[in-house]
Amino acid sequence: xxxxxxxxxxxxxxxxxxxxxxxxxxxxxxxxxxxxxxxxxxxxxxxxxxxxxxxxxxxxxxxxxxxxxxxxxxxxxxxxxxxxxxxxxxxxxxxxxxxxxxxxxxxxxxxxxxxxxxxxxxxxxxxxxxxxxxxxxxxxxxxxxxxxxxxxxxxxxxxxxxxxxxxxxxxxxxxxxxxxxxxxxxxxxxxxxxxxxxxxxxxxxxxxxxxxxxxxxxxxxxxxxxxxxxxxxxxxxxxxxxxxxxxxxxxxxxxxxxxxxxxxxxxxxxxxxxxxxxxxxxxxxxxxxxxxxxxxxxxxxxxxxxxxxxxxxxxxxxxxxxxxxxxxxxxxxxxxxxxxxxxxxxxxxxxxxxxxxxxxxxxxxxxxxxxxxxxxxxxxxxxxxxxxxxxxxxxxxxxxxxxxxxxxxxxxxxxxxxxxxxxxxxxxxxxxxxxxxxxxxxxxxxxxxxxxxxxxxxxxxxxxxxxxxxxxxxxxxxxxxxxxxxxxxxxxxxxxxxxxxxxxxxxxxxxxxxxxxxxxxxxxxxxxxxxxxxxxxxxxxxxxxxxxxxxxxxxxxxxxxxxxxxxxxxxxxxxxxxxxxxxxxxxxxxxxxxxxxxxxxxxxxxxxxxxxxxxxxxxxxxxxxxxxxxxxxxxxxxxxxxxxxxxxxxxxxxxxxxxxxxxxxxxxxxxxxxxxxxxxxxxxxxxxxxxxxxxxxxxxxxxxxxxxxxxxxxxxxxxxxxxxxxxxxxxxxxxxxxxxxxxxxxxxxxxxxxx
Amino acid sequence: xxxxxxxxxxxxxxxxxxxxxxxxxxxxxxxxxxxxxxxxxxxxxxxxxxxxxxxxxxxxxxxxxxxxxxxxxxxxxxxxxxxxxxxxxxxxxxxxxxxxxxxxxxxxxxxxxxxxxxxxxxxxxxxxxxxxxxxxxxxxxxxxxxxxxxxxxxxxxxxxxxx
Numbered sequence: 065x066x067x068x069x070x071x072x073x074x075x076x077x078x079x080x081x082x083x084x085x086x087x088x089x090x091x092x093x094x095x096x097x098x099x100x101x102x103x104x105x106x107x108x109x110x111x112x113x114x115x116x117x118x119x120x121x122x123x124x125x126x127x128x129x130x131x132x133x134x135x136x137x138x139x140x141x142x143x144x145x146x147x148x149x150x151x152x153x154x155x156x157x158x159x160x161x162x163x164x165x166x167x168x169x170x171x172x173x174x175x176x177x178x179x180x181x182x183x184x185x186x187x188x189x190x191x192x193x194x195x196x197x198x199x200x201x202x203x204x205x206x207x208x209x210x211x212x213x214x215x216x217x218x219x220x221x222x223x224x225x226x227x228x229x230x231x232x233x234x235x236x237x238x239x240x241x242x243x244x245x246x247x248x249x250x251x252x253x254x255x256x257x258x259x260x261x262x263x264x265x266x267x268x269x270x271x272x273x274x275x276x277x278x279x280x281x282x283x284x285x286x287x288x289x290x291x292x293x294x295x296x297x298x299x300x301x302x303x304x305x306x307x308x309x310x311x312x313x314x315x316x317x318x319x320x321x322x323x324x325x326x327x328x329x330x331x332x333x334x335x336x337x338x339x340x341x342x343x344x345x346x347x348x349x350x351x352x353x354x355x356x357x358x359x360x361x362x363x364x365x366x367x368x369x370x371x372x373x374x375x376x377x378x379x380x381x382x383x384x385x386x387x388x389x390x391x392x393x394x395x396x397x398x399x400x401x402x403x404x405x406x407x408x409x410x411x412x413x414x415x416x417x418x419x420x421x422x423x424x425x426x427x428x429x430x431x432x433x434x435x436x437x438x439x440x441x442x443x444x445x446x447x448x449x450x451x452x453x454x455x456x457x458x459x460x461x462x463x464x465x466x467x468x469x470x471x472x473x474x475x476x477x478x479x480x481x482x483x484x485x486x487x488x489x490x491x492x493x494x495x496x497x498x499x500x501x502x503x504x505x506x507x508x509x510x511x512x513x514x515x516x517x518x519x520x521x522x523x524x525x526x527x528x529x530x531x532x533x534x535x536x537x538x539x540x541x542x543x544x545x546x547x548x549x550x551x552x553x554x555x556x557x558x559x560x561x562x563x564x565x566x567x568x569x570x571x572x573x574x575x576x577x578x579x580x581x582x583x584x585x586x587x588x589x590x591x592x593x594x595x596x597x598x599x600x601x602x603x604x605x606x607x608x609x610x611x612x613x614x615x616x617x618x619x620x621x622x623x624x625x626x627x628x629x630x631x632x633x634x635x636x637x638x639x640x641x642x643x644x645x646x647x648x649x650x651x652x653x654x655x656x657x658x659x660x661x662x663x664x665x666x667x668x669x670x671x672x673x674x675x676x677x678x679x680x681x682x683x684x685x686x687x688x689x690x691x692x693x694x695x696x697x698x699x700x701x702x703x704x705x706x707x708x709x710x711x712x713x714x715x716x717x718x719x720x721x722x723x724x725x726x727x728x729x730x731x732x733x734x735x736x737x738x739x740x741x742x743x744x745x746x747x748x749x750x751x752x753x754x755x756x757x758x759x760x761x762x763x764x765x766x767x768x769x770x771x772x773x774x775x776x777x778x779x780x781x782x783x784x785x786x787x788x789x790x791x792x793x794x795x796x797x798x799x800x801x802x803x804x805x806x807x808x809x810x811x812x813x814x815x816x817x818x819x
Numbered sequence: 820x821x822x823x824x825x826x827x828x829x830x831x832x833x834x835x836x837x838x839x840x841x842x843x844x845x846x847x848x849x850x851x852x853x854x855x856x857x858x859x860x861x862x863x864x865x866x867x868x869x870x871x872x873x874x875x876x877x878x879x880x881x882x883x884x885x886x887x888x889x890x891x892x893x894x895x896x897x898x899x900x901x902x903x904x905x906x907x908x909x910x911x912x913x914x915x916x917x918x919x920x921x922x923x924x925x926x927x928x929x930x931x932x933x934x935x936x937x938x939x940x941x942x943x944x945x946x947x948x949x950x951x952x953x954x955x956x957x958x959x960x961x962x963x964x965x966x967x968x969x970x971x972x973x974x975x976x977x978x979x980x981x982x
Contacts, residue, residue: 146917281918282906284853284894291852343847344839416857416953417919466917466954498858722916725955748862756947759957
């Protein structure tokens with residue numbers, strides 16, 4: 065059975081299903097940093113004493129339902145993105161309810177069934193939803209025990225659970241949860257102090273439960289939105305120019321209208337789509353329409369290139385200076401000062417599956433199946449875009465390909481809804497083509513930093529200056545102006561002005577504030593609101609370049625003074641958990657016995673605590689450089705991560721391993737290319753990413769054991785440290801310090817000079 | 820026109836434009852989810868199936884060109900209830916994140932194992948070069964293929980064959 069579409073028939077899809085449970089939704093407002101501050105309209109905090117998303121949705125029946133027959137349904141506003149959250153949240157619920165995980169059906173974001181927990185972003189799902197479900201389940205277990213005790217005439221603390229879905233009395237009497245739950249209402253607010261199970265008693269949490277979603281993915285099961293086939297479904301393709309800021313001139317609509325199998329051409333303002341009975345027909349119609357000439361309709365793109373080109377583009381934009389950190393302590397005189405600029409070009413999310421959505425308009429109600437990270441935002445966007453009352457829009461999450469931030473998912477959902485409104489009754493399946501995903505998705509912003517740091521006589525850092533230039537990373541759509549179809553409407557919904565995410569989460573400023581204790585630290589965010597390229601969130605936001613910069617600078621200082629890279633880090637770190645992950649990575653790597661840089665081989669390490677709030681991650685790696693080609697191979701990499709209590713250690717390892725390899729690809733070879741009038745990266749040959757021939761020899765992940773410690777988000781923790789460890793290893797191997805991404809073979813070969 | 824194709828051992832007669840890429844026939848007509856649309860250009864491998872035992876990009880293969888040839892998809896390797904050996908190895912190694920590339924990875928790897936039941940690490944990596952993964956699951960995919968090799972040899976722990 066499909067894990068994504070559990071026990072729902074096709075009819076269930078159409079009608080909203082039989083499992084719909086009613087509960088009071090919290091009023092929404094613009095308050096909490098749910099989902100890490102990305103998006104806009106987060107749910108209102110109504111119960112500040114509660115933990116995680118219980119703050120905004122305190123009612124137990126919003127999270128957990130126990131049927132009389134003992135079946136348990138758990139509701140989350142977060143969604144599976146391939147990060148394993150479905151399994152992790154099931155484990156959390158199973159542990160605190162003290163039932164087998166197989167007894168639980170988990171329902172993910174659905175605007176008519178689940179709490180609104182904002183975006184599934186910012187490595188917040190375990191903190192927001194994991195914490196909420198943990199505490200809600202503890203509340204439910206407490207209520208069940210109290211009710212059973214009342215029935216038996218026992219003190220509540222005499223009633224125990226045994227992991228089998230039954231409540232037990234000391235005299236051997238027992239009752240199934242379902243029977244006791246039938247005597248209770250769970251439409252009550254959680255209390256903050258329901259006792260949690262002791263880590264030493266854990267049966268499910270912290271265990272390596274196999275991922276629930278993997279069997280279907282290995283066998284061709286219905287695992288993705290892309291796999292949904294609804295009765296009467298038609299296939300659509302949206303028709304646009306080659307990339308954002310272009311439009312087609314006089315596409316040949318007449319010829320396409322005559323193509324057999326074409327059902328409708330939808331043209332509204334600047335929006336154009338074709339609907340056909342068969343997918344291949346829709347694609348052929350699209351290809352015919354794309355033969356039209358195109359014109360650029362927006363301001364020019366940045367000059368093609370990396371390094372200096374990125375810096376020139378960003379420095380030419382008007383900046384608003386936001387102070388991030390300013391400390392002054394007495395410190396000795398500077399003995400050695402290093403100043404450096406670091407850059408990152410624009411990066412594509414590069415999901416393997418182009419974005420897809422299905423929408424259906426029946427009797428004045430629009431249903432949208434979406435793999436957006438913001439199901440509730442899709443609801444708001446579609447309602448505004450189509451002028452529908454909110455109660456006439458239903459958005460349901462279904463899994464897509466991995467997204468790593470805001471790719472085309474939100475846009476394609478809005479596109480599908482526009483088309484479905486014009487073709488009432490029929491489910492409309494719309495998938496973007498490969499070149500549309502590359503051409504129209506928001507990119508990860510190009511960025512630049514300038515750092516200046518000084519070592520004193522005792523090898524202590526006596527001053528640290530960090531300036532970062534960046535566009536906003538949070539252009540998540542919260543209204544119709546945030547999606548392409550909104551910009552193309554007549555009259556258009558204007559794109560909203562980008563805003564920075566305030567610290568401590570930050571966006572371009574994320575992780576620009578070092579966790580290290582440096583004397584005289586000055587950090588400023590030069591926020592650039594004018595965006596020459598359509599950009600939004602890419603996994604880790606500004607932390608990728610900020611951590612790269614900080615951790616590169618530490619090695620630059622250390623190398624100049626002959627200090628060991630691990631020692632300079634430990635000497636400036638007071639946070640014990642940070643020290644522990646650095647030491648754990650170093651120990652497992654064999655840092656003290658590592659081969660010394662010899663011109664070809666070398667080792668590097670780096671550390672960050674994501675946002676200084678999330679998981680701690682240290683990475684060490686050994687590289688081998690081919691001096692003739694500049695090609696760098698990672699022979700082995702070791703990461704250590706502390707994410708608090710790991711719900712599923714193998715899930716954590718999978719995320720860190722994946723983040724490390726993805727970051728090697730971003731950092732080592734990726735840059736979106738620009739032509740004068742369009743993006744010039746439109747496929748995997750014009751935007752090459754890491755392939756098997758270039759992945760590390762081995763990757764090992766150490767997951768720190770922190771029994772019962774609060775959940776810390778893991779999914780983005782490896783991006784920054786992996787990037788910096790690569791640069792540091794290359795510098796150790798060759799003596800060449802690369803500061804501009806990508807650290808490509810061409811760039812390294814040029815820096816190495818003739819062999 | 821009518822095109823008859825053989826998929827996972829079953830014949831299907833389809834009234835269809837023979838230029839239609841096999842991918843859309845598998846997905847939309849035969850309702851097989853395994854092969855995925857990734858690029859339509861033969862650059863990513865998400866659509867990989869076997870044609871007469873050889874790995875092929877179904878997104879680039881017109882259905883008219885495979886009439887009468889043996890097509891195998893990931894559904895032909897096994898099911899969730901009765902997974903094939905390579906699928907078991909991927910499950911054991913939890914070798915998926917989003918998993919969108921994985922059916923293509925399985926078919927690509929299966930083609931190697933069918934030809935060479937005992938490939939070395941370099942052969943595996945070179946063979947898998949055509950297939951892209953964006954989640955960075957590569958290390959697990961490699962482990963899963965090594966595990967499948969070991970399972971076939973009767974060795975239960977892939978630990979023993981890690982390079």
